[in-house]
Amino acid sequence: MTADLPIDTSGLPGPLIADLVEQAQCAGAGRLALVGGAVRDLMLHQVHGDPWRDLPDLDLVLESSCVAFLHDFRQRLGSERVSEMHLHEQFGTAEATVDGVLLDLACARTETYPAPGENPQVVEGTIEQDLARRDFTVNAMALVLRREGSQQLLDPHRGREHLAKRQLAFLHKASVTDDPTRILRGARYGARLGFRLAPEALAQIQSTLTRWPWAWRVGDPLDAVPPALGTRLRMELELLLDREPWREALRLLQQWSAMPLLDGQLQQDLRLSRRLVQGVRLGLPALAVLVAAAADPLSLASRLQIPHQQQIWLGELIACRDWLDREVSLEAWTGWDAFDWTQRLEQQRWSPEAVALAVLDNTSFRRPLLRWWGRWRHVTSPVSARELMAQGMRPGPALGAALRREREQVLRQMR
Incomplete structure (x- = not known):
């Protein structure tokens, strides 16, 4: 669906938009469009009365070489206005900070997945083809920027309809099979915007995970993990835990029965949010706390390729759990004082972070472990x-x- 609508763009940096349009026309480039979250939030604000959400950056798509475009743009505006610029010619993308606004510029493209969960293969395409590769219909709208000021809205996937329903709908039937990280993105958007999954989207998530269409399965050798089940999944988790209302996002993932994408035990863990709250209070990285609650933390940590230091903590946590279960529980530990606990813990040479992770297990030893972490070790x-x-x-x-x-x-x- 294409429409020329009187869209109020007052929330956008008008002079910068005008400069970008002028650059595109002077260079004889193809269409330039604002895409993604900026268009979605603009429509939510104008049409549905949502509060305006400040945009951390602007995502733009150009039907031409964005690297050449941005290079010429900086030459025209000067380095004072274009304070930073990073060009990635091999990927057809570029970033720049212009007038204090971060621009993410990409060449319009189409993509195909050589195998489920793998990185896609991309070739240049049109804006319409670029929209077709996105995650949800509400993120697959584009505002084609034109000099005369009447912006053209492209909505080929019924994004406005789903915005009105406050629903998250996938673009096609293989969206989750191609890229399972879209599930985590759905939880992020659902938590941030208060959107629900469309019924067919929920059915797609659950049916896909039930039949597990990826060649790699949990327990298989880790060197065969496709990116969307490994590093890209970690990146989405980091965004979820660092930038979103993560308690609601995790609740949604459990509600959708989506946690087996990470680890089956996380699906049944009713203490998961409480564990994360307590872990963050102890100064632990949220991702390490989440992984520690898995049935096999070391395997999940390796699959996601979380930082090496955090993997060391998790290994020490496993040893600490074993020590508590096999040795401490058999001794008369209830009579131990601060010195007894301190002596025994420090003999093991575990990092304080590993002991703090053990505190979160809600074991019989939680209190003395917490006291050692918070007080006794500092004596x-x-x-x-x-x-x-x-x-x-x-x-x-x-x-x-x-x-x-x-x-x-x-x-x-x-x-």
């Missing part, structure tokens, strides 16, 4: 090494032992 000798040397003690093993004894005395008086 030092009340007498400094300098003071002991002033009393005649020489540097060496005896000095270290004396400091440890002083610390021990403090710990034995703590609860």
